[in-house]
Amino acid sequence: MTHACHPDEASPATGSGRPRAEVSRFEQTIGFIRQTQGNQAAAELKEKLLPAKTENDILFKDGYCGLATYLREKKLTR
Structure with missing residues (x-):
């Protein structure tokens, strides 16, 4: 997966930027x-938008940079 993160953005010294x-x-x-809606509603929505397995796989493989890219691609961030 290609992403637009810079090495300094992902370094621990910068807090992952x-x-x-x-x-x-x-x-x-x-x-x-x-x-506003309760724990169950939040958990269901998060699982629908970003399944836990997908989140863990992306974090393990590409870190926060990969996860941010995924969220952008799915139009889950502005």
């Missing part, structure tokens, strides 16, 4: 759903 921020925004949205 923009990709981690994009993933964080997605997680914050799921958190909002959790607060």
